[in-house]
Amino acid sequence: MITAGIDMGSRTVKVVFLEELKVEGAPQLKWGVKGKHMMFPDELDMDVAADKALADGLKEAGISREQVTRIVSTGAGRKQVRFADADVTEVSAGARGAVFMCPSAQTVVDVGAEEGRGVKANAEGRVVDFAGNEKCAAGAGAFAESMARALQLSLKEFGEASLRSDKSIPMNAQCTVFAESEVVSLIHSATPKEDIAKSVLDAVASRVCAMVRRVGIEGDVILIGGMVNNPGFVSSLKTSLGIDHINLPDMPEYVSALGAALIAADGRA
Amino acid sequence: MIANYGYKDGAGEFYISIDTDKCLACDADRACLTACPKGMFEIITDDYDDEVAAVKQQFRRSLAYDCTACKPAGGYASLPCSSACTPGAIKHSW
Structure with a gap:
């Protein structure tokens, strides 16, 4: 199964494709990133930008639209993604993606182009508190x-x-x-x-x-x-x-899109 | 989940905190919706499919002004929203 998360940020559009893994002897490895794509939209219509980002992402990852079973959108323009099966706020998507990348993290600091926020999450990546x-x-x-x-x-x-x-x-x-x-x-x-x-x-x-x-x-x-x-x-x-260490994930711009793809995989939203 | 709606600016921190876990079994019959003279609250379905109270988007950037009338200087001894919410889910940061 392949799911997708699309993060319609205020500056860029990010897409992440997640593939279900079946690794013998490692059942904890359930999902792996199949592909990712970032685009700087050159038009005002967010729905057109979303269509283009998805098409380009699919092409880059070498998968077809039919292979993607579920798509969840997030970000400031999440409501404008016509093809998404559901949408979630950037708070939930960011927390889910961040805890997936760093399971020991409970405090998620998300600083994007136009907004910053602090989120406290539990071990499952569910939001406990946010501001x-x-x-x-x-x-x-x-x-x-x-x-x-x-x-x-x-x-x-x-x-x-x-x-x-x-x-x-x-x-x-x-x-x-x-x-x-x-x-x-x-x-x-x-x-x-x-x-x-x-x-x-x-x-x-x-x-x-x-x-x-x-x-x-x-x-x-x-x-x-x-x-x-x-x-x-x-x-x-x-x-x-006042801390010595902050975890910095790989592909930090894609974490919210990854979270949305994980939520799509959970079938929660 | 504790949802903090609002902002911090040069004048201070203006957040309304809603403990949405307390909204799940609201025994105040959603009194927050009618208690606020400006109708600033709404019931939304959050990302976890729970029906919870939230501050409407259009008020989140102007809480310092919108809530002024309900503060002690406006003649209220206690905040109408916090008082009406008997489970104690609504708190102001200022």
């Missing part, structure tokens, strides 16, 4: 991306630059727009780019940390979402949370 921020974009990846642009750095350079700074410059503005003004002021006062980058990532981490503290830290912590690829943010988050 997001419905209003503020400053605790999410798009804010870091916008600040990187202001500093004329790529996201990779931005993350690496922050690691070279040992200064702590507080960013007082809570709002993305005002925070950008603060960054511009720092640029004009000839503050090194490294220090500004660290200040921005510390600010994002501090906002994410507030949501995580709201649900409380239990068990291992796992970070999912695109910001896993930013080593500066990972370092800032560790400091904010």
Whole structure:
């Protein structure tokens, strides 16, 4: 059996295909990833983007549409996936996928392009407690991306630059727009780019940390979402949370899509 | 599950927490739906197929303003939503 999860994020569309495994002598290995695909949609119609992402994903994975028995959608645009059999929130999908990737994790930190959230999950990947921020974009990846642009750095350079700074410059503005003004002021006062980058990532981490503290830290912590690829943010988050280790999964952007595919396999949604 | 709806901004943390496990056997007859003067609550089917209370999407970004009238300064001794929810599922963070 093959199931699919499709994560209609605010920036990208991710698809994961999950295949039932029958490994002799290893009954615990029930599911394996058959294929994955990420797409940056170039049109506003999310349903068209979903169709294209699924078609491209199927082609890449070398499977046909008929082989996929069940599809579950998640993410901000989950309701617009016409071909999905069911949809689940990104909170449930993220928790299910994260616990599958790291079974010892109970605290899931999900930082995507437009939203960040803290989730507490049980051993089965079921949500116990969650908190997001419905209003503020400053605790999410798009804010870091916008600040990187202001500093004329790529996201990779931005993350690496922050690691070279040992200064702590507080960013007082809570709002993305005002925070950008603060960054511009720092640029004009000839503050090194490294220090500004660290200040921005510390600010994002501090906002994410507030949501995580709201649900409380239990068990291992796992970070999912695109910001896993930013080593500066990972370092800032560790400091904010006051912990030495954060689990960073392979294919972090796909964890919610993986969770949706697992929920499709469970037949739950 | 404890669902925290709301946000943190420069003015503080504004979350309404709903312990959805307590919604499953609601003995208050879903009183939250009518207790809130602004009708901010709704019953949804969550991802685990349970019928639980939630804060409507359109209010989640403006709780600090929408709930002001029910705070002590508005003349209420206790919050109508929390008082009506006898199982004690609804709490405000501020």
